Amino acid sequence: MGPEAVIEVAGLTRRFGSFTAVQQVSFSVRAGEIFGFLGANGAGKSTTIRILCGLLAPSEGHACVAGIDVARDPEAVKRSIGYMSQKFSLYLDLTAEENLEFFGGAYGLGRRALRQRGRELLARVGLRERSAEITGRLPGGMRQRLALAAAMLHRPRILFLDEPTSGVDPRARQSFWALIREAAREGVTVFVTTHAMDEAEFCDRIGLMADGRLRALDTPDGLKRSFLPGEMFHLELSPDRSIDALASQPGVLRIESAGAAYRLRVEAGRFDPEKLRALLGPAAVRVERVEPDLEDVFLEVVTQARGEAVP
Amino acid sequence: MSPAGRSLRRTLALSGKELRHIVRDPRTLYLALGMPVVMLFIFGYAVTFDLDRLPLGVLDADRSPESRELVRAFESSGVFQRAWDLSNAAEEAEGHFHRGRIQGALVISPGFGRELGAGREGQVQFLLDGTDGVTAAIALGYAGAIAKAYQLRLLSRLSLELAPPLDARVRLRYNPEARSTIFIVPGLIALILALMMVLLTSLSVAREWERGSLEQLFATPAKRLQILIGKLLPYVALGMLQVLLVLALGTLLFQVPVRGSLLWLLGTALVFISGCVGQGLLISVLTRNQQLATQVAAITALLPTVLLSGFIFPIENMPWPLQALSTIVPARYFISALRGIMLKGNGPAEIWPQLAALLTFALVMLAAANARFQRRLD
Ligand SMILES: Nc1ncnc2c1ncn2[C@@H]1O[C@H](COP(=O)(O)OP(=O)(O)O)[C@@H](O)[C@H]1O
Numbered sequence: 001m002g003p004e005a006v007i008e009v010a011g012l013t014r015r016f017g018s019f020t021a022v023q024q025v026s027f028s029v030r031a032g033e034i035f036g037f038l039g040a041n042g043a044g045k046s047t048t049i050r051i052l053c054g055l056l057a058p059s060e061g062h063a064c065v066a067g068i069d070v071a072r073d074p075e076a077v078k079r080s081i082g083y084m085s086q087k088f089s090l091y092l093d094l095t096a097e098e099n100l101e102f103f104g105g106a107y108g109l110g111r112r113a114l115r116q117r118g119r120e121l122l123a124r125v126g127l128r129e130r131s132a133e134i135t136g137r138l139p140g141g142m143r144q145r146l147a148l149a150a151a152m153l154h155r156p157r158i159l160f161l162d163e164p165t166s167g168v169d170p171r172a173r174q175s176f177w178a179l180i181r182e183a184a185r186e187g188v189t190v191f192v193t194t195h196a197m198d199e200a201e202f203c204d205r206i207g208l209m210a211d212g213r214l215r216a217l218d219t220p221d222g223l224k225r226s227f228l229p230g231e232m233f234h235l236e237l238s239p240d241r242s243i244d245a246l247a248s249q250p251g252v253l254r255i256e257s258a259g260a261a262y263r264l265r266v267e268a269g270r271f272d273p274e275k276l277r278a279l280l281g282p283a284a285v286r287v288e289r290v291e292p293d294l295e296d297v298f299l300e301v302v303t304q305a306r307g308e309a310v311p
Numbered sequence: 312m313s314p315a316g317r318s319l320r321r322t323l324a325l326s327g328k329e330l331r332h333i334v335r336d337p338r339t340l341y342l343a344l345g346m347p348v349v350m351l352f353i354f355g356y357a358v359t360f361d362l363d364r365l366p367l368g369v370l371d372a373d374r375s376p377e378s379r380e381l382v383r384a385f386e387s388s389g390v391f392q393r394a395w396d397l398s399n400a401a402e403e404a405e406g407h408f409h410r411g412r413i414q415g416a417l418v419i420s421p422g423f424g425r426e427l428g429a430g431r432e433g434q435v436q437f438l439l440d441g442t443d444g445v446t447a448a449i450a451l452g453y454a455g456a457i458a459k460a461y462q463l464r465l466l467s468r469l470s471l472e473l474a475p476p477l478d479a480r481v482r483l484r485y486n487p488e489a490r491s492t493i494f495i496v497p498g499l500i501a502l503i504l505a506l507m508m509v510l511l512t513s514l515s516v517a518r519e520w521e522r523g524s525l526e527q528l529f530a531t532p533a534k535r536l537q538i539l540i541g542k543l544l545p546y547v548a549l550g551m552l553q554v555l556l557v558l559a560l561g562t563l564l565f566q567v568p569v570r571g572s573l574l575w576l577l578g579t580a581l582v583f584i585s586g587c588v589g590q591g592l593l594i595s596v597l598t599r600n601q602q603l604a605t606q607v608a609a610i611t612a613l614l615p616t617v618l619l620s621g622f623i624f625p626i627e628n629m630p631w632p633l634q635a636l637s638t639i640v641p642a643r644y645f646i647s648a649l650r651g652i653m654l655k656g657n658g659p660a661e662i663w664p665q666l667a668a669l670l671t672f673a674l675v676m677l678a679a680a681n682a683r684f685q686r687r688l689d
């Protein structure tokens with residue numbers, strides 16, 4: 001093990017009535033890591049985050065954040081974390097600066113310290129020029145960066161960001177991720193949920209959630225290696241042609257259709273583009289070797305999870 | 312920073328933010344300061360419960376000195392105005408009632424004076440248009456009082472032993488001209504506070520539940536009590552502002568007296584406001600939804616204050632189940648204390664039962680809200 005674990009979760013379970021939203025989840029996050037929590041809507045990501053922030057009590061299991069048991073002393077946890085909830089929850093009728101002033105006050109910062117820290121953060125998230133603007137008039141990307149600044153006012157060691165880039169355009173997403181990486185470089189541990197697979201590539205490690213269970217946990221490359229052994233090809237066929245000719249070939253592991261295109265996974269070293277072209281004949285419009293992405297991993301994981309669920 | 316300093320900063324940060332919301336959304340402010348003015352004008356000028364020259368039809372079938380004196384007594388009361396002289400037909404009165412020419416009719420039977428002279432009962436009939444129940448009830452009260460005064464005057468004249476004659480004029484104490492504005496203003500203060508304080512606080516907290524900003528706030532180390540006090544303080548201040556506004560206007564425009572101590576008045580108002588704010592908070596904690604909160608506030612604050620507080624309908628005249636229900640309506644105690652302080656010059660010696668009831672209400676509401684206000688989402 002490298003540096004100390006700042007988040008340790010063991011057998012975490014949360015039920016709402018008879019429904020189990022999070023089931024027997026265990027993992028740990030090291031200091032300074034960017035830890036991504038991936039999963040479809042309803043997978044249990046927000047519920048897990050809320051438990052870790054001391055906002056929800058776990059039904060079963062343990063969670064330690066910054067060395068503190070969240071079930072036993074949620075208030076102590078709140079002092080060392082910053083939280084950005086999934087729903088934008090700063091006040092739209094206050095200015096950017098006033099929002100920071102308010103949350104700084106809620107964290108108990110003194111006036112002088114708060115003013116200085118507020119100015120510093122506004123500059124850092126690129127809002128210095130617009131600090132006097134009413135938050136409701138700021139574009140979505142800026143609002144999210146302001147919410148991040150609010151969560152960082154008290155210099156927390158750990159940041160919990162729940163889908164911080166949902167509903168934000170790609171450029172604004174990039175600038176948001178730049179801020180996340182900057183925080184991590186300074187030693188802040190970032191726990192971030194998303195359902196955008198491309199973003200997950202930026203994470204040091206990823207936990208994959210499906211139906212309340214943690215299905216996989218590794219670095220992006222590790223996930224690809226263990227769930228997607230072999231090589232991947234991207235195929236495009238002319239519209240009326242079928243891919244059946246390939247399906248029976250030895251060494252073909254999986255064919256996933258994506259509209260008119262296919263993602264083909266095969267055992268390593270058994271195929272190359274020329275061979276595939278030859279096999280498909282005139283039906284092949286395009287054949288190229290691709291790197292597997294996390295979308296592929298996610299599909300594979302969910303498929304395997306479904307397979308297990310069916311007796 | 313010391314823990315106490317930090318705690319104060321948190322509370323002030325919340326109050327400051329809440330104040331900004333109030334200032335930013337002028338609708339709240341218009342409502343909070345405009346409604347009292349509008350209501351005061353409506354109740355002060357338009358909806359007056361004072362009877363002024365109620366048109367009266369008179370049928371004096373006796374035409375004796377005694378009957379004429381009774382008619383004069385009605386005329387000179389200032390409450391009734393002799394609008395029509397009816398001939399002997401009772402249907403005629405009916406027609407005038409229908410056309411709205413008269414709202415009351417005084418019918419004196421023939422032989423009225425003779426009967427009285429002989430020491431027997433004289434027959435007088437008094438008819439009232441009961442369509443407007445409030446007016447009719449007040450008019451009936453006046454008519455009864457006029458008749459009684461007349462009777463006593465007559466008695467003293469007839470039986471010489473009873474001299475010196477009784478002075479049986481009707482005199483209303485504390486409110487000699489029976490002006491309803493004076494009576495209404497304390498009720499109006501209660502109504503405005505009950506409505507606005509409960510509604511505004513319940514909305515302000517429910518809004519934060521809905522928008523998710525409470526979740527964000529719960530993730531900070533701010534304590535429950537700091538959040539509650541910080542949020543409620545500006546509304547309490549707003550409520551006090553409303554009290555001062557209504558008092559100032561009432562005094563300036565309608566010469567409503569404040570005979571007792573202003574300090575006790577404001578103190579009583581503060582206790583009442585705390586209860587209302589606590590009630591609003593409890594509603595929002597339980598509903599977590601603005602629309603539902605509004606409905607619950609209207610049902611639990613507005614209705615009882617209008618109907619069961621003695622503001623408009625006297626509690627003594629209610630059937631006993633409603634009387635019993637009115638004992639848990641805080642406005643009842645507030646109005647009674649306010650009327651005491653303002654009109655009778657009462658102080659703590661007289662109003663302590665009401666004050667105790669209001670304090671109990673405030674404590675129960677705030678404690679219940681505090682207990683239900685979990686800093687958790689489940
Ligand atoms: N307070 C709650 N009461 C009941 N069910 C809930 C509550 N919060 C979440 N859930 C349910 O738990 C499941 C997981 O929700 P959530 O953790 O928000 O998922 P995600 O964030 O991954 O989209 C969902 O099916 C959701 O409906």
Ligand SMILES: [Mg+2]
Binds near residue numbers: 042045046047086163
């Ligand atoms: Mg979520």
